[in-house]
Amino acid sequence: MKKHLAMPRVVEPVKTVALAILVCASVLLSTLLWTGTPGQVTIDRPTFFSSPLYGRRQEAGDFVLPQSIGIWTRANELFRLGGTSATAAQIVTALRQSRFVSGVLKKGTEGNISPIPSSGPYLVFNYGNLLYDGSLWALAMPVHGNLPSIPALGPVYVTPGSKTATCIMSFATVGGVYHEVLDNVPHSLFADMTPNDQAVPYEQIPVNHALLHLPYAGIMMRVDTWTLAQPVASHIIDSYFVDPSLIQNVRGSKRSTFYSDGTRGVRVQDGPFGNVLTYRSPSSPVKGFKQSMAQSLLTTVPFIDSHGGFVGSDVLQGMRQLTSSSETELEFSDMIDGWPLFGSLDRISVRLQNGVVIWLNRNLPYLGMELSQERQRILSGTQLIAVVGQKTLRGVTNITLGYGTVALTESTVECVPVYLLKFRGRPSLYLDARTGKPFFGTGM
Amino acid sequence: MDFGRVKTLLIIVFLLLNLFLGYQWQGLQQSVSIYAEPYADQVANLQRTFSAHNITMKASVPQAQPTMFLLRVQTNPGLFLTAAATALDIKPQQASEYSSGSSEVITSEGRFVMNEHGQYRLLINARYQPLIPRGRDGAAFVRKWLAKHVVNYGNYAMLSWKMSRGSGVASFAEVFDGYPIFSAPLRVYMAHDRITGYFQTALEITGSLDQRSVIGAASALLALAVFVDKAHINMDNTIQSVRLGYDSRMVQGHTWYVAPVWQVDSSRGVFEINAFTAETGVGAS
Numbered sequence: 001m002k003k004h005l006a007m008p009r010v011v012e013p014v015k016t017v018a019l020a021i022l023v024c025a026s027v028l029l030s031t032l033l034w035t036g037t038p039g040q041v042t043i044d045r046p047t048f049f050s051s052p053l054y055g056r057r058q059e060a061g062d063f064v065l066p067q068s069i070g071i072w073t074r075a076n077e078l079f080r081l082g083g084t085s086a087t088a089a090q091i092v093t094a095l096r097q098s099r100f101v102s103g104v105l106k107k108g109t110e111g112n113i114s115p116i117p118s119s120g121p122y123l124v125f126n127y128g129n130l131l132y133d134g135s136l137w138a139l140a141m142p143v144h145g146n147l148p149s150i151p152a153l154g155p156v157y158v159t160p161g162s163k164t165a166t167c168i169m170s171f172a173t174v175g176g177v178y179h180e181v182l183d184n185v186p187h188s189l190f191a192d193m194t195p196n197d198q199a200v201p202y203e204q205i206p207v208n209h210a211l212l213h214l215p216y217a218g219i220m221m222r223v224d225t226w227t228l229a230q231p232v233a234s235h236i237i238d239s240y241f242v243d244p245s246l247i248q249n250v251r252g253s254k255r256s257t258f259y260s261d262g263t264r265g266v267r268v269q270d271g272p273f274g275n276v277l278t279y280r281s282p283s284s285p286v287k288g289f290k291q292s293m294a295q296s297l298l299t300t301v302p303f304i305d306s307h308g309g310f311v312g313s314d315v316l317q318g319m320r321q322l323t324s325s326s327e328t329e330l331e332f333s334d335m336i337d338g339w340p341l342f343g344s345l346d347r348i349s350v351r352l353q354n355g356v357v358i359w360l361n362r363n364l365p366y367l368g369m370e371l372s373q374e375r376q377r378i379l380s381g382t383q384l385i386a387v388v389g390q391k392t393l394r395g396v397t398n399i400t401l402g403y404g405t406v407a408l409t410e411s412t413v414e415c416v417p418v419y420l421l422k423f424r425g426r427p428s429l430y431l432d433a434r435t436g437k438p439f440f441g442t443g444m
Numbered sequence: 445m446d447f448g449r450v451k452t453l454l455i456i457v458f459l460l461l462n463l464f465l466g467y468q469w470q471g472l473q474q475s476v477s478i479y480a481e482p483y484a485d486q487v488a489n490l491q492r493t494f495s496a497h498n499i500t501m502k503a504s505v506p507q508a509q510p511t512m513f514l515l516r517v518q519t520n521p522g523l524f525l526t527a528a529a530t531a532l533d534i535k536p537q538q539a540s541e542y543s544s545g546s547s548e549v550i551t552s553e554g555r556f557v558m559n560e561h562g563q564y565r566l567l568i569n570a571r572y573q574p575l576i577p578r579g580r581d582g583a584a585f586v587r588k589w590l591a592k593h594v595v596n597y598g599n600y601a602m603l604s605w606k607m608s609r610g611s612g613v614a615s616f617a618e619v620f621d622g623y624p625i626f627s628a629p630l631r632v633y634m635a636h637d638r639i640t641g642y643f644q645t646a647l648e649i650t651g652s653l654d655q656r657s658v659i660g661a662a663s664a665l666l667a668l669a670v671f672v673d674k675a676h677i678n679m680d681n682t683i684q685s686v687r688l689g690y691d692s693r694m695v696q697g698h699t700w701y702v703a704p705v706w707q708v709d710s711s712r713g714v715f716e717i718n719a720f721t722a723e724t725g726v727g728a729s
Contacts, residue, residue: 015451021457029465033472081522104516146523242721257497262597262703263718263725268724282693283726287712295676354726355675359597 036366054231055366057307060294060301061217062364063332065138065369067340067380070124070155070202071195072117078213082338083126084313087198091123091143094189095158098167098182100145107176112296115170115177117159117234121193125156128318135294139285141169143182152177160190165220198338205381208390212399215247217334221417221433222337223376226418227413231308233268233275236364240266240279270444273345273407274365279307283358285326291355293319303357304332311366312346323350328352334367341367342420342430343444346411363443378417378433396425404430404441413442447660448540457706483507486662493669498680506661506686512704512719515620515690516651517628519562519698523646525549527595528556531566531642533547554641564591564644573638583609586614586632589639596646600630609638617689621665625728626691652700658719661686664706667717669725677712691716691727 013080016299045396070080070086081088106113130136131152138149152171161167161181167189169180195201199215228407237259238244246261256269266283312334319330334346346366379387383398404418417433418441430439483505489654491501491674528549543549547558554568568574574589575706576582583605591597600616601624611634618628628647632638659667665686673676685708692702707727714727 012451013449015448015455019451020459022455022462025462026458026465029462029469032469033465110499117460227502242718242723246720248514248653248705249518252697260692260694260701261697261718261721262692262701263693263705263716263721263723270719281725284713286677286679286726289677289712291674333540355677356671356725436707 008268031199035113054229054236055311057305058301058310058314060298061139063301063314064136065129065205065315066125066127067315067317068126068338069191069281070126071199072120072122072124072271073193073195074119074315076120077195078202078204078216079195080213080215081091081199082335083315084335085190085338087196088338091189091192093181094186094192095167096142097184097186098189100143100182101181101183103148103150103178103180105150105173105176105178109311113177114158115154115172115179115333117157122157122159123193125158126158127152128316130293130316130319131156132319133293135292136297139294139297148164148178149182152178158189158239160193161185195420198265201428203381207385207393207396210397211293212381212396213376214384214399215401216380218377218380218383220375221339221378222373222415223337223417224373224415224417225371225408226413227368227371228273228365228413229311230274230365230411233364236308237266237268238359240264268364271363273346273363273413274410276344276363279357279360281356281358283353283356286354288325289354291328291352291388293328295355296330299352299355300330300357303360304348304350308362314343314348315340315347321352326353327358336403336415339417340407341415342402342418343405343441345405345443353416356430367413367415376417379436384419384431384433384436388431390430394420395425396421397424398422401433404432404439404444456541459611471555483652483662490662490665490669493666497669497672497678497681499527499672499683501683503683503685503709504694505665506688508688509657509658509660510688511655512621512623512688512690513652514654514704515625515702515722516653517625517647517648517652517702518701520648521558521562521596521647521698524558527558527564527605527644530595531564531593533593540682544627561695562594562645562648564642565641567641570637571708573640576610576611576634576637576639578637583614586634590616590630590632590642594630594644597630618647620690622675623704624687624689625702626689626707627693627695654720656720658688658704659706659717659722661688661706663710663722664717664719665708667722667724668708668715671715679712681707681710681712683710688719693725 034425047284066083068083069081127140131140134149134151150173152173154172156169156171159168165184165185166181166183169182171178200219202213203216205212210214241247241261241264247259250258252258256267259266267278268275314332315331315335321328330350332348334341344363348362350357400420402418402420403415406414408414418439419431419433421429421431430441430444432439455511457708485506494501516677525536529536532551532553532694534551539549542551551554554566556567578584599618601619603617603624604616606612607612614632616623617626621659625647628645630644632642687707689705689707690702692700693704694700706717706719708715715724716727717724
């Protein structure tokens, strides 16, 4: 009886203590679980702080297009197609469906051998210098079969072959001229050798030992007024740093602010259209490292995609190796109606070293909405030369038709047709394509 | 209400809950231990990764993970006359007498110049170039000479001594909190067993911001492996040293910021990994 009475007195306090210990243990274990769960540990977060995309994403292949295509007809008449025109796209698509059969290098020097066909019809693809190291052939012309990656040092010529559905592609290369035979060529390619309404009649005009390609007649071109879109700079600045909480800003002057985390830097300064952004990630060359043009392009396009994107009908205007600094420079610019937009608006310049982007420069404002459009007649090539005079044209190496920009207000800009004249040993000159008078645009 | 029974029921419930939580916690410990690789395994993994890119590791991988800062630094052009007087072993008031313009002092012993970035250069005239004793005493002699001829020499620590046939360079760097600032070097030039001059960047620390723990050397080397992989850098290379310090190549006027970096010296160049963010770049070769 005594024993029976003593039990509850001992058991109940023990149960209370045990319950308290169990409650504490559950709280402790819950806390350990909550705080001890490892977060995702990542190194190098290239996209986490990416800016909101205000332009468009592009693929590297979108940029390996001809800047223009020349059509030489059977009657030896010349027509020009803009590289971004629908017909140019059809021609490139047709060539991409063909199949590589064979290739041969005809050795010789520039003086005694030429890739230019003796008579029409044929097509001339102007890729600028994009095929200089041959690595971009796979993106430019991904034909079936074993197309060799041979450098093309000038335009690429395509003539119909002797057999049905074949064509011959020729281009100057190191040590001679390379000829390739392609078969399985769609019939549409040969149909496109007959100029349509997208093709502008051109002529070859000899001026001071240079053979210039210029419009044959006074064609109608657009004179447009556009709004300037102004993206928010702060989001874009953040995107250039892995950890924006480390960004420190140093105001250089009233017109320029510099942001840095000690490793990378972004300068935002006043420009002709508004803010100009320059990104720098200083670097030194790794001894013996070389990067192909294809690798440079495949690195640059995703970089721009994750830092605001492309803003217009961008094309890759050129790519060059700066041998003194082991850097590669790429320049993207906008096109209007298949004609290049000259000047700094909508231009993106990028430099790479050791396989990474180390410098980028672009205007933040870009062509937004078209407010008004009218069409005006421009001077033909012959008229231009007559207006300008042979004296001004001394030393000219090339004349290109395109568009220039004039800022009308802080938020509107006018695009007008201009001729860009390039000279040997002196600065380039812009002429208003409607009058032939010097053109002093904004940001040009 | 029978509180005894309720307690018993609660004890059973909490016992089961604790068993469940304990099981979960044990599982968590096991999974964490997978990530927390032993140091030796980390180094072995790195060597394997590097060998895929033809990189050989011939350096020890430090284990320290201290807390460091983003430092605001500036050059001090006002120190020029004092620096010139120290370098040319003259009195400060004499330095202004010998000065030619605001950034050059010339005496019979040599020429002391400051460039637009506030960096100093001493060129000693041939007949006054001190003779360095051969052998082990050479470095000690140079240090002693520098202590007398370099302003703020006490802030510098030696990084390397490259001497061959009486010619070479001794490299020092200004030190903050025990870590070298690679962008504040002191390079002493030697030729024919004589000191011919030096180049010095003297920085003032005007702010230490964002104190935080740095990534380990193994993580930094892993970031370097990712960098060489992305950039397709596959030439033969040898890593010779891995050290922690401060650096920046983003020099902006007289004031700029230096970040903590892991500096990886290799036969192809000097790689730098930001010790806060793991961004990788290539420094001066």
